[in-house]
Amino acid sequence: MPTLNEPKLIAGNANRPLAEAITRRMSLHRGMDQGLLDARVERFNDGEIFVEVYENVRGEDMFIIQPTSNPANDNLMELLIIADALRRSSAQRITAVIPYFGYARQDRRTKARTPISAKLVANMLVEAGIERILTMDLHAAQIQGFFDIPVDNLYASPIFALDVKNQFSDRMDELMVVSPDVGGVARARELAKRINAPLSIVDKRREKPGEVAEMTVIGDVTGKTCLIVDDMVDTAGTLCKAAQVLLDNGAKEVHAYISHGVMSGPAVERVSSSVMKSLVLTDTIQPTDAILGTPNIRILPTAPLFTQAIMNIWHGTSVSSLFEDKTLVPIYETLAGGN
Known part of the structure; x- marks a missing residue:
């Protein structure tokens, strides 16, 4: 399967250390510098979120690294607004890398007159222009069915x-x-x-x-x-x-x-x-x-796993292969008892 032009990574403010660890490992994989996209994700005085991307993303394969952890609403809005900015800038494909998927505990109606917030969040992500989700250990596996786009759920x-x-x-x-x-x-x-x-x-x-x-x-x-x-x-x-x-x-x-x-x-x-x-x-x-x-x-660390998953998505190869020890051990040599 042919790859898209280039994988480019952008991050919100939810977990910058993880995003930077992923870019370092991608740089090693590709033998070239793979930094985060030059952009600013800021807040106006009234709390509104503003995003500006300083690099050309036309026709590129974009990956947004942003868990929707506490503060969940702020981090979710950052993700949605970044996606909208990339879509309006003619990115070819937008993948949301959501290491922790917030609102996942609200995956069904437990009593009368309550929401299914996980489904609402899924609708918002798709509407913002996101075409693929990469996440880890969803609270409920059925959340994958809330999306009509590919969802890759990694496991810890x-x-x-x-x-x-x-x-x-x-x-x-x-x-x-x-x-x-x-x-x-x-x-x-x-x-x-x-x-x-x-x-x-x-x-x-x-x-x-x-x-x-x-x-x-x-x-x-x-x-x-x-x-x-x-x-x-x-x-x-x-x-x-x-x-x-x-x-x-x-x-x-x-x-x-x-x-x-x-x-x-x-x-x-x-x-x-x-x-x-x-x-x-x-x-x-x-x-x-x-x-x-x-x-x-x-x-x-999860950066080795997410990095390989991003590379596999970009190359159009199997993500589920990362569930097997023969694939995972080489990227986790320290945990496996190596040097």
Whole structure:
């Protein structure tokens, strides 16, 4: 399949370090400088967002790197306005690279007279001129069906599996993968298969949103090193309580692997004082100084994965090949135990 003219990257303000890491890796891949497009994304005094692109993008293959994390509304509007600016400048194709897809938790009507905000966001992205979505670990896989354009949903579990094999190489037979709720079983099972470990579930019952009344462990975790797997951690209340329940049921120690570190409110304080030995997050959401300064929190990079996915999209080759170890290990040599 023929490639378009050139891949060009532009970023909003949501996660500049990740965008810059992607451009550095693309520069290495292509053997030429691949910086971010020269542009400004600013706010007027009343908070309105203004975008100006200083380079010619006519006929180019554009990639906008912008997670819609906190502040979700501002970052979403930045993404939409950047897309509109590129469309009006005659870009040939616009791909939105959204490492963290905000509003994904509102993917269905849970009660009468409530919105399906994830579908609304999908409509807005398409209307702005975006022709393809690249994201990671959508909260609900069915969100891909909200779009009538291609959606490539990458997974953090292959990266987590490489890290687990490196960090726990001397006790792989002690590991137990744990889903913190019934809804996340498929995600936890994927990691369990990759590291050949058994699976357990923490079943929780909520009295009201944000409050967990009771937790029950399904499965025998006695003497096991438990790895809790989930797609996001917000206030960390459920996560920390699940870790304590696992220890109370005989687990040897508890670690957590979470794709998106939303980490709102008291989350950092809760994790730092919890019984968890470690919480591993990816950098799809830019970690704060407080997160980086917490001893039991580690950050895994996603730039190698997103860079390769962008290159594959540009070349018209398979993105799903990145789910396989033989493709992933070479771009994650450090996690795989290399130099």
